[in-house]
Every structure is written in C-alpha cells, then in structure tokens.
Amino acid sequence: MCRWMAWSGQPLLLEELLFKTQHGLVDQSLHSRMGAETTNGDGFGVGWYGAGEGPGMYHSVAPAWGDRNLRELAAHVESPLFLAHVRATSGTAVQETNCHPFRHGRWLMVHNGVLKGFHTMRRDLMLAVDPELFNDFEGSTDSEVLFRLALSFGLEDDPIEALEQAVGFVEATAKRYGIEDCVQASIGVSDGVRLWAIRYSTEGSSRTLFASADASALRLLHPENPRVQQLRDEDRVVISEPFGALPGAWEELPEATMLIVQPGADEQRPFRPHVDAGRVNGAHALHAG
Amino acid sequence: MCRWMAWSGQPLLLEELLFKTQHGLVDQSLHSRMGAETTNGDGFGVGWYGAGEGPGMYHSVAPAWGDRNLRELAAHVESPLFLAHVRATSGTAVQETNCHPFRHGRWLMVHNGVLKGFHTMRRDLMLAVDPELFNDFEGSTDSEVLFRLALSFGLEDDPIEALEQAVGFVEATAKRYGIEDCVQASIGVSDGVRLWAIRYSTEGSSRTLFASADASALRLLHPENPRVQQLRDEDRVVISEPFGALPGAWEELPEATMLIVQPGADEQRPFRPHVDAGRVNGAHALHAG
C-alpha cells in the first residue's frame, strides 16, 4: 500500500535520493522491506517546487523502476523540496489521476495507507467535501477524498487543525457504519515552505515512517562519509522506510505523531484527530441547501 | 466530441466494420467529416457480446488509429452485437475509466456529445445517482454520470422511460443553474439483445446519427455489390457518420428520435425527456436521509 518520501533542504537533483541512494524510493517500489506489500508497481508520482509557478508534478502508470522518463526527469530537475510516491493499489484503477501527490494551488499531499470500508463510505465522505472542491475530483482513490476533505476543513489556513479534523471526520463516519480501525495512514503535506508528516492509524499500529536525524549530529557521527559531510543543517528526509543501514541516521516517528519540517527548528507534536461538531454541521447544512 | 457505431446482426469479426470498411470508425478517429472535431484521438473503447459471461470490453488511451492491440482484437474476436467508440475529450482526463462503453452487468452505453455546464452541475447530478451505484464511479466524465443516472432511473427494467427521465433530470438541473441548451447527445445502449439508439439535444440541433437501410432493400438496390449481397435481414449498423457513399444505404435519424434495433421488426419513436416529480423527489428524500 505504497511508499513515499520527501526532501526538504539544499537544492538537489531528484535522482540523488530516488536512484543514487542505496534502497532509495525506486528500489522500494520493487523490493519494499517494511511495507504491506513488497511490490509497489501500480504507478508513481513526483511533485517538486522549483522553476515555474507552483509545484510541478509527474505522474505515471508504469512501475517506477522501469520508467525512463522518471530517470530523465530525476537527472535533470533540481529542487529544494519534493515529494515522491510509489503506489500499490488496493483495488482502484491504475491511472494517472489516482497517482500521488495530489495538488491544489501550492499544496501537495501524498498518502500511504488505506481508509478501510472506503467503498461503503465513499458517498458520505465525498458529500462532506466543499462543493467547489467536489467538482474537481479527478480520480477514484480514498487518498484524494482525504485530501479534498482536508482542504474543505481549511488546510490552507490551519493545516494541523484541518488534517486532524479530516481524519477525525473519516473515523466518525466509519463509526456510524460500524467499520473498525478505519484509518491507516502515513501522510505527507507541503505548501512549498513547510512539510507536515503524519504517522497515524485508528488501531494504533501504523505504517512505518522515518525522518533523517539532525544533520549536524550525523556529520559528527560519520566523519568518513563524504555524502553525510555534504549535509546542511536544514536538510531533512522523511520516508516510509530508511534508505540504508547507517547507524544513527534515522529516527522512527512514534505512533500518532506529526513532524513539521520548516525553516529553523523542526517540531514534533501529537496528532489527535477530532470532530468539530459545529463545522461539520455547518458543512452538512451547506450541502443540504 | 466522439464518434461511435454499433452492429447488430450476423456474427462478424469486428475488423469487418472497424478497419475493412471505407471510412470505418477507426478512420473516423483520424478524419471525422461530420463531428465537432476532425480528430477523435483521446482514447477509444469496444464492447462486445460473445464468448464468456456478459459483454467484454477493451479500452485504451491510445488513438484508435495506432493501437495494435485493437487491430489484433478486431481481427480475432467475432460478435453478433458490439459497440465501438472513439473519443475526443472536452477536458476530462484521457484515462481508460473515461473511455466508453460504460458497463453495468449486461448493459453497455456509449455517448457522443456533452452536458454543457457539467462542471457546475456535477455534484448535483452525482447526488441523484442511487447510492449503491455511486460508489462504483470510476471515471470523471459527464457520460458516466448520465449512464449511472439512467441506471438509477430503472434502465434495466424500462430502458425507454429511464433514458427519458435521465436526460430530463439533467435538463431540469441545468435549468435551475440557468444553463441553456444543456444536453447534446447521440447515445447507444444495449443489453446484448436489443440496441437503443438516441439522437437528441436540448437545442434541437443534435450530432448526426445514421442507421443502415433495410437489408432486403439494399440487396435489391445493389445487385452488383458482393458485400451488400451478404447482408441478412436482421443486420443493422448504427453510426455517427456513414461509412461510404453507397446511394440508399443510410438513413439519418430525425431529431429527438429513438431507434430500437431488435429481433423482428425494428422500431422508431420520439424521444421525449421528462421529469417524474415523484421519483425524483423520492430520490432526493432517499439521498438526504
């Protein structure tokens, strides 16, 4: 059920992390070690901030390991902040509009996991999406619904609150249908400046998510490693499973946690989904009107 | 905005009509003469009744003229009843789930045309779809919404009534939004036994639609033409624009007309979209519940 990674830091050619790293994300598309499946071959996507207006995206239905255009793009596009995602579908169609990241204005989101019972709840969840955002639905995944819910709950104004409400709303809907352990998620969201990374599941047993350790500590720890020595203080990788086995290089995010990678000190905080009765009712009222 | 054709009659290799006919549908994908566009290169699809359970389908995002698999399939699949469709998107994604025909059980539908203002009405139209059918939405086209509306209005029980109500409901919704001349359509529907072909538009100026003339008359008219001599009485082609220029071979369907191709005598009748207040209200009540 997918693997993803995000980079925030000095501008890099995408290939540095997608191809030139031991057990990078493209290798994880073929040989995932910690995922629900070993193969993530049902398409992939990359979103990056750089030249041009807003983030650029490349989506493909081909497996990431064999896509030549991805290799080209990765070797010739440089970015200080990008997200990449390899997909293993849990049933919805393999098509570009189902590939992550999803985009709205300057915002990107990737999701690894599943909304259990999505087929049953799909209509209810879509109805809670702001009507203006509803008409932009392009694909058929639970992940896109989650993204548009977060946007409907105010992602662009208060991302933490919006993401907690979106997940909370899904859980509340699942409860109505008697669906247990509904949300299984590791999520990455960015506006091009900050990166929000969430590890959360209703059952409290989430897909793995790791962040690279503090760059200054890593440089001290591995004076002999030239790659590590090139890391700058603001450089950070967030990823479903670590690249390699460098001791001290990776910190697993705890359950129900959000990491915020941002200029200056990064921040880690609990992730607590909840329902804001007022707003949901407001939305319902709006939609019924 | 697409071209389509349907065959009902003696079992034929699909290629007989798709490739081996002068100005067949695949040629129309590249050189349409009567369509809104000359090029229909945004994917295509074929649905056929034959071996196996229910209709088979082949959808592709490649232009029909260059797809080798279509050529293979057409040369090796035989069917007494099939529909084919070449697509020119009016904006929605080029993906297999947006290719016609759409299928539900034994039912297939193809559509050439557009629902004007669809982006605005999309949520309202989707809400009127039966919740059980809602969760099966796979693509993002107006045509799929029209198909699921027809199913919601009882296509499988009373296809004429259901199709008239589906189109009527779209027109009523458009009216609420102040959208004029909303429906532009030529539609083909089949259950594997009969074929319903509709030519209709709100403005009364519809995309073209033709049916081949009575086979017995054609044989008399063209004693020198070996292809025509092989036609049997039940053989019938319905198509957006005629194959060739054989005099007397094609009859244009009048505006607001439905042709029913079926075992025994075929039937032509007015197509009169309308709203059944009771059922629509019922649906609304259901959805609001």
Add this chain to the structure above:
Amino acid sequence: MCRWMAWSGQPLLLEELLFKTQHGLVDQSLHSRMGAETTNGDGFGVGWYGAGEGPGMYHSVAPAWGDRNLRELAAHVESPLFLAHVRATSGTAVQETNCHPFRHGRWLMVHNGVLKGFHTMRRDLMLAVDPELFNDFEGSTDSEVLFRLALSFGLEDDPIEALEQAVGFVEATAKRYGIEDCVQASIGVSDGVRLWAIRYSTEGSSRTLFASADASALRLLHPENPRVQQLRDEDRVVISEPFGALPGAWEELPEATMLIVQPGADEQRPFRPHVDAGRVNGAHALHAG
C-alpha cells in the same frame, strides 16, 4: 527473467488458467517462486489460436496483475491453444514490441531466459538473420533475435532442426567472443497444431519448466477434484512453475530436453544445439553478397 505458460487441449476461456487457477501465470507475475526474480512486471503478452486468420496477440507494457484489458480478454476469448508470457526485462526497453510472444505467419514463440553478452554479439547475430526477416525487426530483445534466427534456419519446415541450429549458432558466436554459459532458456513455440517446449542452457542449469501429467492418470489419482475430472486426454499445460501443489500433477522437464505436445501421443527428446557449417557459411556468403 520472465515466466510463461502454454495450453493445448479443449477450448478454454483464457482466464481459466491465467486468473482462476491458484498460482496461475498472473499471480506468478507478482509472486514468482522459482524465477530469477520474484516480480515479472515489465509487460506481458498472450497469443492464441481461434477465430480469425492466424494467431491473435495482446501485448501490454503494464504489469499483468493490474491490466484490466487482460482480465476482459481472458474472460471473453476462448482457445484450444494459447501461450502467455510475463516479462522481467534484463535491461531492454519496456515496450510492446519487446513483449512475447513473437509472431511470424502462424508461428508464435515465447522465451524465458537470457543470451549472456547479447549487447556484444547483437550485430553478429542479427547479420545471420535472413535479410528478408531482418527488415521486420521491431523490438530490441535477444529473444526476438533468437526467434528470427530460428526462422532463418528453417523453423517453418523443420522446427526441431531449426531451433537446435539457432541455439547452436548463438553458442558458437558467444564462443568467438569468449562469452561463457551464453544461452539460458526455456522456450515455447507453436504453429497452432503442435507445441514445442524446450528447457536448455549452455551451463546445464536451466530455468525450470514443467508439464502437466497425463490427464487420464490425473483423473484416477484425484477422483474427488472436479476440475481434474474435466480434463480430457489431450489436455496439457506447459509452464515455468506449477500452478499448485496437487500431488502427481506436474512433471519437471529434464535438462536439455524438448517436449512436443501434439495430436496423439506427445513426445520427449533430447535438445542438442549444433552448428551446420554449410548452412551458416551459406548464410554468411549470402549476407556478404
């Protein structure tokens, strides 16, 4: 490096063996147990004999496990003799013209394995192909070269001799370049009547290949199994790795062996690559002219 299967016997919907069988070929595309790789996701192909002239083919660059058209085709095409192949590229492009089977007239070939040092020998091998066949090269695989070599050595007239000479010629060429253990192959060839299945490698350690046991013996062995009871005497499956774990159901082909599945008693014989100096020289003379 690929998996393949062939069916010869009573007409079957392809899905019976591709999808509805435990550990069928499509499952092997995602979870191969005996292959050089567990994932065979770099495209696939099916070739079948049935309606229409000569064998039909469907090739796709999508992984077999996720291709909807394959599912459709397999559920609606019936054939008494078909070959299917899932591909794991050893480097050449993922494109339809590199998917197996390859076809010439009524002949089909699939290949699992590799010609070691192919990049070095490619030009030499292609030069030995009959000039008329040379100009039909469409893809860039070693397998297509092997197929066109076999055709050049007379596949259509004397398939056993031609296949032995083709492999022998490759080995002789490899020897000139100092390439060891060049040919690694399990090969399936058919003309629509018979099926030739070869297990061979220069080093004498070949990819696995199995044939289903004699149908009459199987029916006696498994009186309780309804699927087995439906087998007819002429039914036979050849496959890279067995479907399931039914005791007595599968016989592994020995090293350097050719199995001929044909009307009447099947035949098993040694496969002995060799070089016919006269013919090769003749070919050279021809090409140099």
Add this chain to the structure above:
Amino acid sequence: MCRWMAWSGQPLLLEELLFKTQHGLVDQSLHSRMGAETTNGDGFGVGWYGAGEGPGMYHSVAPAWGDRNLRELAAHVESPLFLAHVRATSGTAVQETNCHPFRHGRWLMVHNGVLKGFHTMRRDLMLAVDPELFNDFEGSTDSEVLFRLALSFGLEDDPIEALEQAVGFVEATAKRYGIEDCVQASIGVSDGVRLWAIRYSTEGSSRTLFASADASALRLLHPENPRVQQLRDEDRVVISEPFGALPGAWEELPEATMLIVQPGADEQRPFRPHVDAGRVNGAHALHAG
C-alpha cells in the same frame, strides 16, 4: 510526417513556446497546416539542456495535445536550448524508443520526413553504422538509423561533413535499389551550444522549415508587441511551420540549406550530400571482416 521546433536563446520555460504561443508546436500536433498530415498524434518528445549532466529528454506515446505530464514539465522546466518533436508515424511502431529526439552523449537529433524505401534498405543502412553504435539501436525508425549513420560518419567531430555524408550514403544506397527521391527531410541537431537545421530532399521539394527573423529587426518592426520587445539578439526559433502571422517574423529556409544557430552571428550555407568513397569503403571493409 512530424513537426518539430527548436529554441536557442535566453532561458525560457518550455511552455512559452509549446503552449502559450498561438499555433505553437502542440497545436501543430492537432492542426498542422503545412505538414503532410494535419494530425501528428503518434507520440512526441522534448530534449533540453539545463540542470544535470547532458540533455534531458521526455518521450511519450500519447498525443502531445493531451499529455498532462508534458504540460507540467513545460511549465516547470527552463532551458536556453531545447528541441521538441511531434510524430506522425509512417508505419513503424508507436513507442517511446521511436520518439524523437534521439540522443548520444551531448547530441540530440530530430527529423521530420521519411527515407523512402527504408524497409528495403534497412539492413544495408544499419550495416554501415559503426558496430559499437549498432548495438545501441533501441527503436525501429528510419530517423534513428539516419542519426546513427551521422554519428558513424563523425557527427561529434565535424557535424556538417557527417550530416552531408550520412544523407549522401542513404541516397547512394537508394540508387543501388532503384529507389527514387529517397530522402525527404528537415533535420535539427544540437550539441547544447550550436544548432544545425537542415532543409533538404532528394527531389528538391522539401518539407517546410522556418527560422525566426533577427531579433533586433523584429523589435523595430513591432514596437507595440510586448512579447517581441522581450526578444534578445541571440534568441532564435527554428520550426516546421510558423507560430503566427506576425509580418516579417519568419524566414523560410531555402531548399538544400543548412542554418547554423550559434553564439555570435548565425550562418546559412548550402547542404550538399555526398559520398566519401574512401570512408564508405573503409566501413564496408570493416563490416565484412
């Protein structure tokens, strides 16, 4: 038979010329006015010089007009020198390895036109390719053969001589086979610094090719046009058919002419294919060995 364009000048987002220009190349993929076909929908490609090592490429089998990734790429990749090509196949497969540009090291080539009788001459032409380059053949087009011939005749050392010899060799081969009017070509070649643009055909009636007029002259001519005022002296577009109808903006290349766009003054010279007997014989000797 294809359309292409090249840009050399100030760094631009690709979309400026591919999408945001009236009758830009993507529009020409759907509505070519001067091409042999109006539709160029059999794949496309872009090659650009910029970040990363050597030129980047994006190839796709989708029609350029509908490819979302092209739109993304074009909106987010900036380059001072790029080539783009939309393809209408004359029969060879629609696959990425048949899309232009072709690349070797820092060199890119695009071709609009056809080698008449290519199917007949293919083997002979391929045999004249340097054996080391032979083994890199990936696709099946006449254009790739022409590119590898030019490389074999020394493109990287003396591009003018190599291109004249490559075309000359093709013409000489055609003559041997009695093929008339063999070469029909407009060709673009670049090493990232200079751009060679050729208009040539054996019959002396070549596909159109245009270059934008001198930037300083254009600025004087159109003081009211803000786009034109932004042009810098070194900016130059070469294209199969002009973007728009701006008077004085485009100069048609004469028959049998090569334009060299380079830092400093550009250069126009006759293009005179010829055969260097010594080198060709040398090659033959080499190949026969």
